[in-house]
Structures are given as C-alpha cells and as structure tokens.
Amino acid sequence: MAYVPGVALLAALAAGCSAGSDGSATDADSKPGGPAVTTAPPGKYRTLPAPCRAVPASTLKDLLPGVAELPRQQQEKTLRGSPTITYDTDRKVGCSWKSNVPDSSRNLSIDFERVVSYDPAVSDDDRARALYVKKENAADLSANATPGTAPEKGAPESPGGEKGEKKGQEKETGKPGDGKGSVDPSASASDSAGPSSGSPSGTPGATGSGDQDLRPRVISGLGDAAFLDDLLTRAGSTAQHRTVSVVFRTSNVIVTVRYGEQPALVTKVPDSRELQDKAQALARKLAEVISE
Template sequence: MAYVPGVALLAALVAGCSAGSDAGDPDADSKPGSPTVTAAPPGKYRTLPESCRAVPRSTLKDLLPGAADLSDEQQDKVYEGTAAVTYDTDRKVGCRWKSDGPDATRNLSIDFERVVSYDPAVSDDAGAREVYAKKEDAADLPTSAGVTPSGTTGASSSASSGSTPSGSPDGKTSTKPSADPSGSATDPGEDLRPRLLDGLGDAAFLDDSLTRAGSTAQHRTVSVVFRTSNVIVSVHYTAQPDSVTEVPDSKELQEKAQALARELDEALND
C-alpha cells in the first residue's frame, strides 16, 4: 500500500507542529529553579503639589514681614509668588517669594522633585535616596567626632567644626557658620552649624551660609532639604539687612526654615 508512508509522514509533521505550539507561551522558556525578576515597587507619590499654594498665607506673613506695610493689592501680589520655570510639572515644581522691608529684604523659595526610576530593578525610593545623597554631599556639612554626615567614620573633611570659607564662582565669599554664626548671644549648648536633622521626612539636612559681595550688606541663606519616599523638598530662606554692619540672625532663619519644612512634610503625608 504505497499511500501508508505518506500518511505516516503527515502524522509525524502534525505531531511536530503540536509539540512546537508552545513557542508563543510566555511560560514555555521557564525552567525549574530559574530566578524570577520582579519589578521594583513604585514610589509613594505619583503627583506633586501646586507649589505656589503649598505655603499657607499665615506662614508667608511670618516669613515675609516686609509685606505687612504694603497695600492689600501689593500684598496679594507678594503672597502669590512666582512659579519656577519647569517643563515637567509631574517631576519638578517650585515657587519664589520676595519681600522688601524697611530694614531688610527676605527671599523664600521651595522646590519639589519627584524621582521616577525607569530601571525595573531600581525602585523610585532608591533613586530618590541617590539624588538626596548627592545634595547632602554637595552641602559639605561639618563633621563631628570623626563621623561624616552620611554616618561613616573617618578623618574629618575640610568642613571642620569651625568656620569654613570657600570662594564661589561669582567672587562672593561664603562662610559656613561656627556654633554661634550670628555673633549674638546664644545658648552655649545650642549647635547652629549645618547639620543632619532628625524627625523630618526619611532623611534631612540643614545648611547655613553667610555671604558678602564686595562692600554690600551680608546676606544669610538657610536651606533645609529633606526626602520623603520618592519626593525631595528644598526650602531656601534668605535675609539681607540694609545695613552693611548688620549680620542676619542665624537662629531665627533656621527656626523658620525648619518650621516651614515640617509643614510641607505634614502636608505631603496628609
């Protein structure tokens, strides 16, 4: 019967096709004992707040005292703030305020940055930790008892417990304060140096810089930066007295900048 070999061949081809039909099955290549790659979890935050509305008006009145002497219309303009230029409001937003008082000028800025990792093996939180760590390193915080800001022991860096002048590209002189950076009477046990902060977000630090440009008045900028999950928040608060002999008070600026940072942290977690 000549047709039998052909039938047998056809049966073999059909069997072969059936055996290969698992090629499109996503589990077909899985082998017993092979590791399963699980994507890292996303960060807690998927959006950012509207930055120019993130600070309550009552807080702005305290931080920008010069605005109190303005007309209602002018006050409204000051408290509205100016949004920072950004091309992706889902990733980064900010706002700026300025108040010119009879004795001093105050500037306030806040920035929110939401970190998103596009590497499935790296979580958004891990990416944010890396971004925050770079900001902390750039602040060059003083060391204490041989412990670096990151928590590892080692030799003290150039930012020792005393004042640490450093030249900046614009020719201004910036000084890290000593334990009494304002020159006024303070609690001897109170440390006002740049430092790590406890109880604010997942990690936080404070920087304090006194700057003089030529013969103009000194201005002090206190910065508080903290990370909560995959969002990093930066607060910068500056005071510049009109008098060239007056030194902006470090303690006042630090207390107000920290208070605002804690307000923003609470608002993010509501």
C-alpha cells in the first residue's frame, strides 16, 4: 500500500474543490435562476367612469323625447337613470334610462367593461381585443362581406328557408336587386353602391340621401375598433321595436350603447337613420369621457 503524506492529500483535495467551484460558478452565471419570464403590460385604463353621470342631461333630453316636459321631480328621476347591478364595479358598470310619450317609448343603456387578463403572458389589451372580436362575430359582421352572402353559415340564400326566415325576422338587412339572398349585415359602405330595397323609414340596407349605409356594419373612427348592429323585432301583434347597438373598444375597455324605440302604432316602423345617428354620436362622446 502506497503511503500519501498528509500534506500532499490536502493539496489534492483542495485542487479538486477549486476545479468544481469554478465549474459551478460558471453554470450559475449562465443560468441565474432559470429562463426569464416576460410579463405582458397592463391595460391603459385602471378605472371606469360613473355610468349614470357619463351622459349629459342635455344629451339625455334629446335621446329621450318628452323628458323635458315632465314635472321637475319626475324629470330628475328619469335623468338620474338606473344603475346596472354588478358584483365588481371595478370591472363592469352600466346605466339605463327610459321615456314614454303618447306616440312611442325610448330606451337607452350604456355598459362599460374593463378587461383584465390574469395570464401574465397575455396583455389586458390583447384579452380585450379577443372579447371584442367575439362580440363582433356574434353580431354576424364581417369587414370583407359582400351583398348576397348567406346570413348564416350553411343557411340557404333564399329567405324562404327556416334559417333565412328566422334571420329575416331578427335583422332587416335588405336584399340585392335580384330579390335573392340576404344582404350580409357587415357589408361596407363601398359595397352598397347599388340600389337597395330598404324602406323610406330607414330599414337597414337603404342608402338614403348621401348614400348613407344603414345596414349593421363595422364603423371607423371610434376607439380602436367598433361596429353597429340594428335589430328590428315584433312580439306577436304588438308594435315593432328597433334596437341599435354600438360596441367599441379602446385599449382594455369595451363600451356598449343600446338605443331603442317602440312606436305606439303597430303600423309604424322605428326610423333606423335617427336611432343610428344618435347612438353613434353618444358612443363618440363616451369615448371622449373614457379618455379624460
């Protein structure tokens, strides 16, 4: 058996430890705690406006005919609005108003939703964008659609089919000049240059004066993205009720404006042009309120 002096043994052990320490230090420097995780940036908006105070009284009086003529206490109550019941006012709030006059009733509601992503890899804006796209798709809108497209995937082009009849009852989108097929609600204004069978009362699909497209559609110049939907319904033999909805997204906030009218007369059809113009004007004011 070979004899190793104590001093030589200690020197050998020290050399081995030194080599190991150098190697582990290099590994530690190259992997300081594993791969870095990049957290997506938060949304621009951290709070929401008070919805029942977001619409000026002068605007409400214009949107709700007859309110200005009400007795003072009743007028104040109507203009105050009814807040939407929510369980997280930091994330979602809303308010609604209604007016009744002898010849018609009007209803208005607004909703603000602040989207928060709980996935560190997905930003609030990206999450809000996905939710907005879902709403737009649910409204059967498509920026590239052309007149004559079937209203539903797999639905017959002729409104005589079951799906065509249902769609015709829910949403008046007009018809192409040949009378076949239903005009896709999302067709752009450039696609609607031809004549339309819309009624003088403002049925979606009519271009009217100035070639204004009244069909449900994507609209520009409002937030980061926006669309308008126009729904005409009738419950049995009652008067027809039209609701115009404008939905837009700005950063991580999604805003919905719903403005509707139901005339007292069964034969009268609510005017699309008026409802759409006023709903869009209000939506643009709300976009300014959010940005303040």
